[in-house]
């Protein structure tokens with residue numbers, strides 16, 4: 001069905017979120033189910049990012065934040081941590097040129113401390129190269145923790161000498177790693193768990209939440225469409241009463 005547009009294919013998608021966050025979970029279990037080492041699951045998961053990013057761009061999502069490595073993931077066995085670090089470097093080296101050609105702006109959310117200096121340089125170079133792109137923003141949450149992000153923002157605010165009266169929700173938002181990105185509209189978690197695991201705590205205050213048992217390496221275009229269909233059916237009330245005519 002190559003001539004079919006995604007709107008024809010998924011007429012139930014009536015609203016597309018601006019900013020989607022994805023907790024890419026289930027790589028280990030995906031591998032385990034195939035009798036493979038966990039790292040093979042991470043490799044397959046990394047390759048899946050390209051497919052989902054392509055679909056997200058097509059559906060008109062403007063910002064995609066992907067949770068790739070949490071501050072808590074340092075507690076995994078050293079070889080798994082090293083493997084995940086290697087994978088990020090490989091992806092940056094392999095994909096940045098294509099991402100740039102496709103109008104993808106790359107951002108990083110997370111602490112740079114703890115990441116090897118050459119990897120930090122590669123991350124920074126990818127961000128600098130793609131800075132002006134505006135088709136979609138791919139925000140990679142790597143060495144990311146929602147609480148660490150708020151701690152870092154508060155430290156930064158104090159270092160900049162802001163008075164207590166100047167501290168507002170807008171100011172804090174501005175000082176987060178995602179400063180400049182609108183809040184998340186939709187959080188997707190693959191792998192069947194129902195928790196945030198320290199992801200986008202501040203930015204998802206009013207996000208819609210969608211969980212699927214599908215392991216991340218198997219999460220494809222149709223799965224993303226299913227999340228957007230459910231999102232289209234949600235009524236976002238933001239604490240207000242629904243309007244009589246059903247508009248939001």
Ligand code: IPE
Nearest residue numbers: 024025026027028029068069
């Ligand atoms: C998510 O997959 C990827 C990272 C946390 C880096 P997991 O590695 O958590 O996979 P499961 O949850 O053990 O299956």
Ligand code: IPE
Nearest residue numbers: 023024025067068069070197
């Ligand atoms: C969340 O998955 C972190 C990432 C997807 C990077 P985890 O597998 O680390 O989360 P928990 O341990 O199930 O909460």
Ligand code: MG
Nearest residue numbers: 025026027191
């Ligand atoms: Mg997991």
